[in-house]
Amino acid sequence: MEPITVTADADVFTCNAYLVLGESPTLVDAGTMPGVDEVIADALDEAGVDGLDRVVVTHQHRDHVGELDAVLDRFDAPLYANADHPRRDAALGDGDEVRVGDETCTVVETPGHADDHIALVGEERLYSGDVVVYNDGAFDDGSFGRTDMAGQSRETLIESLHAILDALPDTVDSMYPGHGDAYRERDGPDTVRAVIERATERAERREPKYPDE
Structure with missing residues (x-):
C-alpha cells in the first residue's frame, strides 16, 4: 500500500508527513498542519487499523515536528x-533498523541540513527527509537540502548524499522526501539512484542553491 501524505491539503508551510500502513502502521514526520491528527485518524479508520505502532522523525526542524505533540497525544504512539x-x-542511530509499514528500513545518519537528520532506507522505498528531494523550486528531478542557515553545512550534506547512495539497494524504486513530490520509477524516466546522483552532482558544484544563499 502506498504511503499516504497526510499533510497534502495543508495551507500552512509544512513538510510531507507520511502515514505508512501495513504490518506496522508508522508515521514518518508529523508536519505543522493543524488537525493532522484527525486526518491520520480518518485514514486509519478507513483502513480498519487500530492506532499507530510508532512515529519516526527524520529531524526536528519545526516544519517536521510542529504537530508532533498533538499526534503523540492522540495516538499514544512511541516516538x-x-x-x-x-x-x-527509542533512539535511532546509524545502522539501526526500524519497521515502517511492511518494510524494515535501515537508518542512515545524514547530517548537513540538520545535525540530527536521518534517512530510512528500505528494500523498495527511501524516506529521505530533507537531505535529498525530487523537486523543490530550486531544481527539478533531483535536488538537495538547503545549507545556508546557521548550523548547516554543504560539505557535510554532500557526505550524507554519498552515504545514502552507498546504502541504497538497487531494488529501491520510490523516494518519499520531506518536501516536493514523491518520486516513483514507474512515473518517470530515472531510477531513484539516478535522481540522487543528479542531486549530488548539483550539490558538489558548491554554488548557492538559492539566489540569496
Whole structure:
C-alpha cells in the first residue's frame, strides 16, 4: 500500500508527513498542519487499523515536528528519533533498523541540513527527509537540502548524499522526501539512484542553491 501524505491539503508551510500502513502502521514526520491528527485518524479508520505502532522523525526542524505533540497525544504512539526529545521512546542511530509499514528500513545518519537528520532506507522505498528531494523550486528531478542557515553545512550534506547512495539497494524504486513530490520509477524516466546522483552532482558544484544563499 502506498504511503499516504497526510499533510497534502495543508495551507500552512509544512513538510510531507507520511502515514505508512501495513504490518506496522508508522508515521514518518508529523508536519505543522493543524488537525493532522484527525486526518491520520480518518485514514486509519478507513483502513480498519487500530492506532499507530510508532512515529519516526527524520529531524526536528519545526516544519517536521510542529504537530508532533498533538499526534503523540492522540495516538499514544512511541516516538523514534535520532536527537534527544522530551518524548522520545527509542533512539535511532546509524545502522539501526526500524519497521515502517511492511518494510524494515535501515537508518542512515545524514547530517548537513540538520545535525540530527536521518534517512530510512528500505528494500523498495527511501524516506529521505530533507537531505535529498525530487523537486523543490530550486531544481527539478533531483535536488538537495538547503545549507545556508546557521548550523548547516554543504560539505557535510554532500557526505550524507554519498552515504545514502552507498546504502541504497538497487531494488529501491520510490523516494518519499520531506518536501516536493514523491518520486516513483514507474512515473518517470530515472531510477531513484539516478535522481540522487543528479542531486549530488548539483550539490558538489558548491554554488548557492538559492539566489540569496
